[in-house]
Amino acid sequence: MKLTYLGHSAFKIVTNNGITILIDPYVDKNPLAPIKAKHLQADYIVLTHAHGDHLGDAFSIANMNNTVFICVSELASYVAKKGYKVHAMQIGGAFTYDFGKLRLTMALHGSMTPDGLYGGLAAGVILEVDGVTIYHCGDTGIFGDMKMIGEMFKINYLLVPIGGNYTMDIDDAVLAVKMITPDIAIPMHYNTFPAIIANPEEFVKKLEAEGLLGMVMQPGEEM
Ligand code: NI
Numbered sequence: 112m113k114l115t116y117l118g119h120s121a122f123k124i125v126t127n128n129g130i131t132i133l134i135d136p137y138v139d140k141n142p143l144a145p146i147k148a149k150h151l152q153a154d155y156i157v158l159t160h161a162h163g164d165h166l167g168d169a170f171s172i173a174n175m176n177n178t179v180f181i182c183v184s185e186l187a188s189y190v191a192k193k194g195y196k197v198h199a200m201q202i203g204g205a206f207t208y209d210f211g212k213l214r215l216t217m218a219l220h221g222s223m224t225p226d227g228l229y230g231g232l233a234a235g236v237i238l239e240v241d242g243v244t245i246y247h248c249g250d251t252g253i254f255g256d257m258k259m260i261g262e263m264f265k266i267n268y269l270l271v272p273i274g275g276n277y278t279m280d281i282d283d284a285v286l287a288v289k290m291i292t293p294d295i296a297i298p299m300h301y302n303t304f305p306a307i308i309a310n311p312e313e314f315v316k317k318l319e320a321e322g323l324l325g326m327v328m329q330p331g332e333e334m
């Protein structure tokens with residue numbers, strides 16, 4: 112499994128058997144993104160919610176014949192009306208795909224499409240791919256059930272928003288990591304806009320002070 116950070120909350124996962132999954136592919140309007148949409152392709156596009164900085168370039172990247180969108184059913188209806196293939200889910204539900212198991216989790220956030228339609232509940236996502244468990248929190252404020260998620264899953268990589276204003280800030284994200292207890296926490300959703308300026312190294316230092324491990328991925332970096 113290869114995980115690549117595409118800036119903001121966008122990640123690319125390529126499985127050992129060559130399946131490409133994009134999460135929240137917002138790249139063309141993000142000057143920090145390492146790649147343009149025209150150079151991306153995906154077998155699956157996972158959307159945590161409908162906001163423009165998450166739906167992003169999904170429609171221009173997706174191939175109507177092959178790409179399957181995975182998201183909550185209200186947003187899936189919107190995507191299906193545009194002519195794309197969808198697999199609708201809801202929070203708390205899990206499904207085993209050809210790449211592995213995927214579950215939607217709660218996220219404390221809103222969701223509206225760029226043209227003003229209700230996008231259903233915002234979500235986080237837990238992916239179990241090639242024996243690795245990744246929890247992408249989506250956009251969310253801190254919530255107490257993160258402790259339960261940490262007890263239900265052994266999270267290897269936690270992708271956690273730190274930018275504040277729309278989501279958790281650094282201090283909240285440190286508390287979230289304490290509850291979820293992943294092997295490694297990777298910050299996201301910061302520095303893309305003036306309202307979400309945050310220093311990811313400060314997040315990692317504050318984690319270290321708590322005996323927790325954080326790692327900053329630069330846009331374009333893969334592991
Ligand atoms: Ni949002």
Ligand code: MN
Nearest residue numbers: 162164250277
């Ligand atoms: Mn956002």
